[in-house]
Amino acid sequence: MIVVGLTGGVGTGKSTVAGMFRELGAYTVDWDELARDVVRPDTEAWQEVVECFGEDFLNEDLTLNRQKLAEAVFADDEIRGRLNRIVHPRVVKEDQRITEEISSRDADAIIVKDIPLLYEADLTIVVDKTVVVRASEQTQLRRLQERGMNPADARRRMRSQLPLEEKVKTADFVIDNDGSPEETRRQVERVYSSLRRPVHRGQP
Ligand code: ADP
Numbered sequence: 001m002i003v004v005g006l007t008g009g010v011g012t013g014k015s016t017v018a019g020m021f022r023e024l025g026a027y028t029v030d031w032d033e034l035a036r037d038v039v040r041p042d043t044e045a046w047q048e049v050v051e052c053f054g055e056d057f058l059n060e061d062l063t064l065n066r067q068k069l070a071e072a073v074f075a076d077d078e079i080r081g082r083l084n085r086i087v088h089p090r091v092v093k094e095d096q097r098i099t100e101e102i103s104s105r106d107a108d109a110i111i112v113k114d115i116p117l118l119y120e121a122d123l124t125i126v127v128d129k130t131v132v133v134r135a136s137e138q139t140q141l142r143r144l145q146e147r148g149m150n151p152a153d154a155r156r157r158m159r160s161q162l163p164l165e166e167k168v169k170t171a172d173f174v175i176d177n178d179g180s181p182e183e184t185r186r187q188v189e190r191v192y193s194s195l196r197r198p199v200h201r202g203q204p
Contacts, residue, residue, distance in 0.1 A: 001103045002195055003111050003126070007118035008133030009164045010157045011144040013177035013184065017133050018114045020188040026110045027102050029095060038090040039064055048086045053079075074160060088121070110195055119162050124170075131191060132171035134164055135178050 006021075008014050015030070022028045039045045041062040049057070049064060053072070059065050073080040095113065102109050112131075115123055124130055135143070137158065144154035168174050173191045177184045 001099075001107060001109045001111065002128050003099065003113065004129045004131055004195065005118045005124060005127035006112050006114045006131045006133065007116060007167060008135070008177075009140055009161055009167075010116070011140040011147070011154070012133045012135040012164070013143075013175075014114050014116065014133050016181070017131075017175055017177065017184065017188055018112055020185050021110075021112045021192060024189065024192045026112045026192065027106075029098055029111060029113045031091060031095070031113065031115045034091045034094050035087055036066075038087060038094060045086050045090050049083070052082055052086065074156060110192070117161070119167050119170075129172045129195065130170070131173045131175060132164070132167045133175045133177050134168055135176075139178050 004021075004026075006014055006018055008017075018028045018030065039049055046064065049069075053069070057065050057068055057072075069083065073083055099111060102111055113127065115121075115127075118124055118127070118130065140158060141151065141154050144157070145151060149157075173194075175184060175187045175191065
């Protein structure tokens with residue numbers, strides 16, 4: 001088994017690249033999805049969030065209002081810490097469960113974990129290899145706006161993360177996603193085939 005941490009800035013194309021790895025045969029784990037899943041209504045974590053932040057942060061269907069939570073978290077580090085302490089350990093636990101389940105079925109699995117805050121949360125030590133998806137700031141902004149985010153929010157999100165170039169410097173692999181999807185796919189294929197080579201699995 002080899003565990004790959006996939007990251008980049010917001011809107012650089014992490015999900016797109018994860019999908020390409022999956023098409024090639026990798027298993028993928030999406031930490032954003034896990035973070036949503038562990039706080040679905042009536043879970044223990046959901047209850048803790050409601051106790052901590054109040055019912056103002058709920059949508060009508062009782063799911064958490066992620067937009068509102070994100071705004072509160074951006075405005076206040078203390079709030080960010082409180083939310084992280086509820087969500088993060090459960091995401092880690094669920095990730096471990098999934099990883100064990102995959103590796104028990106497939107000893108040669110390549111598991112690509114899409115972890116937006118891989119560097120910010122010091123998680124590079126729990127992965128074997130890191131892949132950073134990069135795109136220029138203009139591309140990131142354009143793609144986030146195409147997804148409906150307003151430019152000020154998009155800039156704020158980009159600034160709240162460690163600069164992309166810092167991540168690029170220490171990455172094992174960098175995928176440049178400023179070009180066409182085909183160009184990106186070719187790079188993903190190259191990375192995938194070198195991950196499959198024994199030299200990257202710590203074997204002689
Ligand atoms: P992330 O997961 O990093 O936030 P996504 O993979 O969701 O980013 O990509 C953001 C948006 O940009 C999506 O709408 C996606 O379809 C689009 N996109 C990603 N890569 C490319 C590309 N190479 N060319 C054109 N559009 C792209």
